[in-house]
Amino acid sequence: MTTLSALHDPDTYVDGPPHELLAELRRTQPVYWQEMDGEPGFWAVLTHADVTTVARQPVRYSAWAGGVVLENLDPENLEMLRNMLLAMDPPRHTVYRRPLAPPFKARTITRLEDRIRAICREIMAEARERGDVEFVHQVAAPLPSQVIGELFGLPREDWDHIHELAERNTSAQDPDMAGSPEDAYGPSMELAMYGIELAARRRQEEPREDLTSLLLDADFDGQPMSDVDFGVFLVQLVTAGNDTTKTMLASGLVRLLDHPDQLATLRADHSLIPGAIEEILRYDNPLHYFRRTTTEDVVLHDVPIAAGEKVAMWYTSANRDELVFPGAQRFDIRRSPNPHLSFGIGEHFCLGAHLARLEGRVFLEELLDTFATVELTGTPQRTRSNLNNAIKRLPVRLAG
Numbered sequence: 001m002t003t004l005s006a007l008h009d010p011d012t013y014v015d016g017p018p019h020e021l022l023a024e025l026r027r028t029q030p031v032y033w034q035e036m037d038g039e040p041g042f043w044a045v046l047t048h049a050d051v052t053t054v055a056r057q058p059v060r061y062s063a064w065a066g067g068v069v070l071e072n073l074d075p076e077n078l079e080m081l082r083n084m085l086l087a088m089d090p091p092r093h094t095v096y097r098r099p100l101a102p103p104f105k106a107r108t109i110t111r112l113e114d115r116i117r118a119i120c121r122e123i124m125a126e127a128r129e130r131g132d133v134e135f136v137h138q139v140a141a142p143l144p145s146q147v148i149g150e151l152f153g154l155p156r157e158d159w160d161h162i163h164e165l166a167e168r169n170t171s172a173q174d175p176d177m178a179g180s181p182e183d184a185y186g187p188s189m190e191l192a193m194y195g196i197e198l199a200a201r202r203r204q205e206e207p208r209e210d211l212t213s214l215l216l217d218a219d220f221d222g223q224p225m226s227d228v229d230f231g232v233f234l235v236q237l238v239t240a241g242n243d244t245t246k247t248m249l250a251s252g253l254v255r256l257l258d259h260p261d262q263l264a265t266l267r268a269d270h271s272l273i274p275g276a277i278e279e280i281l282r283y284d285n286p287l288h289y290f291r292r293t294t295t296e297d298v299v300l301h302d303v304p305i306a307a308g309e310k311v312a313m314w315y316t317s318a319n320r321d322e323l324v325f326p327g328a329q330r331f332d333i334r335r336s337p338n339p340h341l342s343f344g345i346g347e348h349f350c351l352g353a354h355l356a357r358l359e360g361r362v363f364l365e366e367l368l369d370t371f372a373t374v375e376l377t378g379t380p381q382r383t384r385s386n387l388n389n390a391i392k393r394l395p396v397r398l399a400g
């Protein structure tokens with residue numbers, strides 16, 4: 001028996017996710033009860049089929065009731081979270097998602113390719129000047145932060161600050177990156193305030209062709225979006241879009257450097273890059289889990305779960321489920337099909353999935369075309385987090 005490390009303990013992930021343990025639990029206790037200190041424990045849902053079942057029943061497994069993270073939030077923060085799409089249930093979720101869907105559709109997102117490529121080229125040119133870089137912050141992070149800045153029409157001088165707030169927002173469990181414990185919700189509050197002020201300012205101006213104008217003009221079942229709603233939305237999009245995408249880019253590089261044969265294959269044949277992005281997402285899913293709360297007594301994989309209990313969809317386990325992915329522990333850029341759950345599934349399927357995939361593909365194309373050699377100059381350091389499966393420092397030399 002593998003030593004049992006607590007699935008919610010951020011320290012469990014510092015040296016990488018406990019894949020051996022998860023594989024064993026999938027076989028023996030696929031709906032696994034995990035105690036927590038000081039608050040009720042949770043059911044970790046570990047197989048691909050069961051995660052899909054939970055995600056596809058958003059009323060029975062509610063995102064709204066207890067939010068989407070394992071740790072119960074205080075009432076004020078739960079209330080704020082409930083204004084985010086991520087933590088709404090139908091029918092409100094359906095009403096809010098409808099006007100947001102068009103700008104994130106594949107066809108609309110495809111039009112951003114040239115702009116994304118131009119941003120990538122600027123980033124690579126700057127990286128070439130440096131040669132030795134800290135890849136996470138100097139190469140990966142600027143892409144999503146600039147893309148989000150442009151999508152929302154945020155003033156350029158604010159982008160770095162917005163990015164820094166988003167990063168602090170998702171790094172509260174890492175003492176290296178977080179502020180004081182009392183400050184845990186400070187960054188999201190500051191971001192929300194920024195959004196509220198932006199909304200008020202932009203209402204006085206002519207509408208532009210950006211997400212801010214679109215949201216402020218949208219009709220949410222007969223109601224316009226309030227400035228406060230807009231602020232909360234901005235927090236969600238900035239947080240959801242920045243850290244996850246940056247993680248995909250950084251983890252992808254580490255994984256390819258670990259598999260030089262597959263990296264060489266990609267260099268020789270760029271048509272394999274979209275498949276490689278999917279495999280990077282499967283193998284190093286940027287988010288470990290999202291939580292739901294049962295609204296009635298249910299039975300999942302023969303396990304009775306009472307109403308009001310926490311249920312966590314453990315993507316890190318579902319993505320390695322042998323029943324769905326043959327040779328699941330093997331990284332294989334040619335894997336097909338690849339129905340990973342890194343963007344979730346069902347009602348809350350990631351709104352930014354097309355955008356993230358496009359950013360991943362163009363970034364990798366430009367990185368490989370710009371640099372003939374990419375090598376590690378130190379050991380990658382992982383973020384201490386039970387939610388973000390991320391690398392916080394990645395020293396790399398880019399040349400050629």
Ligand code: HEM
Pocket residue numbers: 055063068085086087097148236237240241242244245248285286287290341342343344345347348349350351352353355356
């Ligand atoms: C590699 C990058 C990304 C990953 C791995 C990722 C992952 C996820 C996951 C797992 C969910 C589902 C949540 C659930 O079921 O509760 C989600 C939802 C969401 N994501 Fe992403 N995301 C990424 C990029 C983005 C980007 C670039 C944006 C926008 C700019 C974005 C915006 C959203 C939004 C708004 C939702 C909520 C959708 C809803 O509740 O209906 N994401 N994302």
